[in-house]
Amino acid sequence: MRSVFPFSAIVGQDELRLALLAAAVDPALGGVLVLGDRGTGKSTAVRALAALLPPMKVIVGCRYHCDPALPGQWCEECRARPATPRPKSAELPVPVVDLPLGATEDRVLGALNLEQALSAGVRAFEPGLLAQANRGFLYVDEVNLLEDHLVDLLIDVAASGVNVVEREGLSVRHPARFVLVGSGNPEEGELRPQLLDRFGLSVEIRTPQDIAQRIQIVRRRDDFERDPAAFVAQWQPQEAALRAQIIAGRKRLPKVRVDDAALEWSARLCMRAGTDGLRGELTMVRAARALAAFHGRTKVGRAELLQVAPAALRHRLRRDPLDEGGSSLRIERAVAERDAADAGAGGARA
Amino acid sequence: MRVRGARVPEARQSAADALRAQDAWRAAACLAVDPPGLGGAVLRTDLGEATEAWLAALAGALPAGEGLRRLPPHIDDERLLGGTDLAATLRAGRPVHARGLLEECARGFLVLPMAERAEPQLAARLGAALDQRRVQVARDGQQREFATGFALVALDGGRASDEQCVPRLRERLALHVDLAGLRADAPPALTTHELEAARALLPTIAAGDGALQALCATALACGIATLRAPLLALRVARTHAALEGRDALAEEDLAFAARLVLAPRATVDPAAQAAEPEPGQQPPEQPPDSPEDPPDDQPPEPRDPGEVAKLEDSVQAAAQAVIPKDLLERLAAAELARARSGTAGRAGANVLAKRRGRPAGVRAGRPGAGTRLNLLATLRCAAPWQRLRGGQGTRVRVLPDDFRVTCYRQKKQTVTVFAIDASGSSALHRLAEAKGAVELLLAGCYVRRDEVAVIAFRGRQAELVLPPTRSLVRVKRSLAGLPGGGGTPMASALDLAARLIQQVAKRGQTPTLVLLTDGHANVARDGTGGRARAEADAIAAAKAVRLLGARTLLIDTAPRPQPQSQQLAELLVARYLALPHADARRVAEAVRLAG
Numbered sequence: 001m002r003s004v005f006p007f008s009a010i011v012g013q014d015e016l017r018l019a020l021l022a023a024a025v026d027p028a029l030g031g032v033l034v035l036g037d038r039g040t041g042k043s044t045a046v047r048a049l050a051a052l053l054p055p056m057k058v059i060v061g062c063r064y065h066c067d068p069a070l071p072g073q074w075c076e077e078c079r080a081r082p083a084t085p086r087p088k089s090a091e092l093p094v095p096v097v098d099l100p101l102g103a104t105e106d107r108v109l110g111a112l113n114l115e116q117a118l119s120a121g122v123r124a125f126e127p128g129l130l131a132q133a134n135r136g137f138l139y140v141d142e143v144n145l146l147e148d149h150l151v152d153l154l155i156d157v158a159a160s161g162v163n164v165v166e167r168e169g170l171s172v173r174h175p176a177r178f179v180l181v182g183s184g185n186p187e188e189g190e191l192r193p194q195l196l197d198r199f200g201l202s203v204e205i206r207t208p209q210d211i212a213q214r215i216q217i218v219r220r221r222d223d224f225e226r227d228p229a230a231f232v233a234q235w236q237p238q239e240a241a242l243r244a245q246i247i248a249g250r251k252r253l254p255k256v257r258v259d260d261a262a263l264e265w266s267a268r269l270c271m272r273a274g275t276d277g278l279r280g281e282l283t284m285v286r287a288a289r290a291l292a293a294f295h296g297r298t299k300v301g302r303a304e305l306l307q308v309a310p311a312a313l314r315h316r317l318r319r320d321p322l323d324e325g326g327s328s329l330r331i332e333r334a335v336a337e338r339d340a341a342d343a344g345a346g347g348a349r350a
Numbered sequence: 351m352r353v354r355g356a357r358v359p360e361a362r363q364s365a366a367d368a369l370r371a372q373d374a375w376r377a378a379a380c381l382a383v384d385p386p387g388l389g390g391a392v393l394r395t396d397l398g399e400a401t402e403a404w405l406a407a408l409a410g411a412l413p414a415g416e417g418l419r420r421l422p423p424h425i426d427d428e429r430l431l432g433g434t435d436l437a438a439t440l441r442a443g444r445p446v447h448a449r450g451l452l453e454e455c456a457r458g459f460l461v462l463p464m465a466e467r468a469e470p471q472l473a474a475r476l477g478a479a480l481d482q483r484r485v486q487v488a489r490d491g492q493q494r495e496f497a498t499g500f501a502l503v504a505l506d507g508g509r510a511s512d513e514q515c516v517p518r519l520r521e522r523l524a525l526h527v528d529l530a531g532l533r534a535d536a537p538p539a540l541t542t543h544e545l546e547a548a549r550a551l552l553p554t555i556a557a558g559d560g561a562l563q564a565l566c567a568t569a570l571a572c573g574i575a576t577l578r579a580p581l582l583a584l585r586v587a588r589t590h591a592a593l594e595g596r597d598a599l600a601e602e603d604l605a606f607a608a609r610l611v612l613a614p615r616a617t618v619d620p621a622a623q624a625a626e627p628e629p630g631q632q633p634p635e636q637p638p639d640s641p642e643d644p645p646d647d648q649p650p651e652p653r654d655p656g657e658v659a660k661l662e663d664s665v666q667a668a669a670q671a672v673i674p675k676d677l678l679e680r681l682a683a684a685e686l687a688r689a690r691s692g693t694a695g696r697a698g699a700n701v702l703a704k705r706r707g708r709p710a711g712v713r714a715g716r717p718g719a720g721t722r723l724n725l726l727a728t729l730r731c732a733a734p735w736q737r738l739r740g741g742q743g744t745r746v747r748v749l750p751d752d753f754r755v756t757c758y759r760q761k762k763q764t765v766t767v768f769a770i771d772a773s774g775s776s777a778l779h780r781l782a783e784a785k786g787a788v789e790l791l792l793a794g795c796y797v798r799r800d801e802v803a804v805i806a807f808r809g810r811q812a813e814l815v816l817p818p819t820r821s822l823v824r825v826k827r828s829l830a831g832l833p834g835g836g837g838t839p840m841a842s843a844l845d846l847a848a849r850l851i852q853q854v855a856k857r858g859q860t861p862t863l864v865l866l867t868d869g870h871a872n873v874a875r876d877g878t879g880g881r882a883r884a885e886a887d888a889i890a891a892a893k894a895v896r897l898l899g900a901r902t903l904l905i906d907t908a909p910r911p912q913p914q915s916q917q918l919a920e921l922l923v924a925r926y927l928a929l930p931h932a933d934a935r936r937v938a939e940a941v942r943l944a945g
Contacts, residue, residue, distance in 0.1 A: 037576065038517065038521045039578040039579070040576075101474050101475050102427040103488040104489040104490055106491060106726070107488035107492070107493055111730060112734075114491060114733060117734060118733050118746060121734075168727075168731060186821070207575045211567055214577060215559075215566045221577075222581065225387075
């Protein structure tokens with residue numbers, strides 16, 4: 001197997017790492033969008049996450065890797081199988097599927113298996129990338145260069161979690177629940193708002209300007225390229241620890257409490273920042289909960305909310321291009337105002 | 351060329367050329383040693399003999415059987431990534447895949463001519479392949495992945511400053527070689543033995559902390575944000591050392607890397623920066639590093655700080671020596687070119703491709719009349735019926751009803767060209783509002799994928815401030831520091847608008863002109879004052895614009911509606927709108943209604 005740069009060896013880029021880890025702990029978060037300049041290590045981080053994820057249990061022989069523990073989410077084939085004997089299960093690495101540029105619709109959605117149809121006259125479905133990505137991650141690099149008709153497909157499937165194929169005499173539906181991860185350079189064009197909204201978290205990254213940090217990044221990258229195997233082995237303990245933390249976080253996730261104060265705090269923040277709809281609030285609370293679980297806490301506090309607020313809200317602000325500061329600044333401002341209000345209230349109570 | 355005030359005397363100038371030539375041939379040797387590591391080269395070229403000689407030198411260093419392959423800039427996905435072999439598929443009665451150029455040339459070099467005109471789609475595919483060293487194909491029934499170790503030589507034939515190889519490729523190709531005006535006197539090619547020796551030495555060359563620091567610091571001083579630059583510089587320095595037979599990096603290797611990797615990417619002249627250190631240039635405070643204790647973060651072994659600083663200075667001096675003195679002007683021009691190439695294809699080569707639009711699915715229909723048969727989809731349609739149709743053996747029976755053609759979506763895009771009067775006293779206010787209107791429009795219309803361009807006119811002539819773009823980020827940046835005041839060169843503005851409108855129409859987009867002004871033309875075409883000539887010129891220019899037949903809107907921002915403006919509107923067959931206190935939202939609204 002090809003060596004991948006270890007996630008724990010990434011220097012800086014705290015917001016990006018947090019967002020990806022939160023999505024790893026709670027895949028229902030709705031995906032991560034990474035926007036940044038060239039040479040900031042966007043794809044490095046996403047590909048590193050793939051190697052970090054703990055393996056998942058799947059039903060042997062299922063093309064959509066259904067989870068044996070969740071019959072409610074099974075595909076039609078798994079449902080049609082007799083209940084006894086219980087289906088065999090196996091462990092597989094979590095799929096991180098690339099949606100390459102130039103992909104065509106038939107390979108994304110899946111299509112009639114031509115070879116079987118021609119040689120045996122059988123009408124069989126050949127699953128596409130969306131099937132491969134079920135229960136895993138779908139990574140779209142250069143997401144703003146994606147062709148419009150593919151964007152439409154993605155929006156639809158990402159929203160419903162089901163891929164419906166009605167073509168070439170086929171009628172197939174299969175589960176396609178995946179974490180959508182996109183990256184791109186905002187200078188190369190804007191993203192469709194509908195697609196933007198599908199991403200739970202949105203992260204803006206830039207290159208560090210600190211010379212020591214830059215040297216460290218170049219050094220590690222160089223070490224990795226010169227001897228990938230040794231470098232990966234050297235970081236193995238850190239990777240294992242991080243993986244264990246993700247597993248522990250997933251276990252803890254259902255037990256993490258979000259009290260009314262936290263809900264109210266985020267609702268007020270969203271109102272002040274002027275976000276569209278409720279999705280921002282929901283994602284913010286959800287991401288904060290994932291982060292709390294990851295850090296071993298049982299309750300969502302202000303610290304977690306503050307950490308995820310920019311990523312959860314940045315891309316959901318009502319667009320006001322006349323505001324020079326950009327969306328990150330607007331959220332910071334809203335947070336500061338929120339804090340000031342809290343301090344005032346706290347003072348009055350004391 | 352430089353007659354007076356030349357900074358470099360004649361003799362030194364030719365010394366600089368000699369160094370440039372030496373570096374260029376050395377670069378070819380470096381690339382031959384480690385093609386995948388360096389990714390390739392951007393050749394700034396006038397397509398003369400030197401370029402041919404350079405490519406020949408590179409080809410000469412390759413093992414027999416591996417050569418240079420040309421990559422035509424208009425190549426389609428089918429040929430680039432792989433597709434269906436039409437003849438073989440029909441013969442075999444089952445899908446047979448054809449390899450694409452990236453797979454055929456999994457080793458060796460691809461040469462991309464006219465890299466300054468490469469489409470973003472092509473650059474993105476090449477960039478992804480260079481980054482990952484693998485290509486993933488998911489098209490036309492194919493689903494596979496293959497490794498590729500090609501290196502790319504991009505021929506950048508852009509003239510002097512306004513055209514440049516696309517940034518996505520510039521970023522990933524280590525060596526930037528300037529061959530323009532060089533003679534084709536290549537030194538003897540490296541022998542296989544020399545190459546093998548260098549390749550064997552390469553992995554053993556250590557990079558000390560001092561060398562790393564020198565490269566990183568120089569990159570930062572040159573204003574290079576991307577971290578690929580110092581990383582590639584390090585690899586180039588290592589290859590250079592290997593060629594010299596050294597097992598450690600010497601100052602010379604770092605200087606070579608600085609000249610060929612860092613200096614061509616500079617966005618700041620470190621000499622100018624050193625002269626006036628601004629507090630803003632200081633690196634911002636960094637958040638504390640991650641709490642875990644990574645293994646390679648022990649404090650670096652003690653070394654002589656004086657020595658490191660000396661190395662840093664000499665590497666920076668090497669880069670500085672070859673940074674062109676007119677860097678800032680070049681950058682401004684390159685920024686314009688980038689804006690142009692970033693959004694859509696340029697006029698000319700890819701007009702045809704643009705007309706076809708991007709592929710957008712498949713539908714039933716007869717091929718011909720400009721539509722192309724989609725073989726796989728057609729076979730998929732025919733496949734289920736083969737038994738009924740009594741097909742025998744491998745022969746597939748296809749009926750006309752099975753024909754499927756690929757459809758292309760060609761959206762008629764609108765490009766709104768704003769011509770903004772930046773002259774006179776109210777310029778600042780009008781500019782601010784016009785700027786707001788542009789941004790609002792763009793924010794509102796990116797769903798439709800429309801574009802916006804801005805021309806500002808003041809003083810002696812009009813200027814294209816923002817070439818057609820749909821990037822909000824770029825709009826903000828380029829409109830931020832727009833100056834105001836001075837005369838009204840209306841004719842020049844209309845001329846420029848006419849040129850832009852023609853370009854836009856040529857690309858198959860629909861232009862709309864929005865003219866914001868409050869008064870009279872008082873600067874003639876040649877930049878001189880005088881109202882009568884200026885008005886005559888403006889009238890002539892307006893007639894020329896009218897002939898282009900673009901939708902036009904004239905917004906009069908004078909406190910009281912001006913008869914001249916109304917006349918101009920009539921000449922242009924434009925809608926006339928008096929908006930004395932034009933605020934951004936009303937202008938945007940008016941434009942939207944006019945469109």
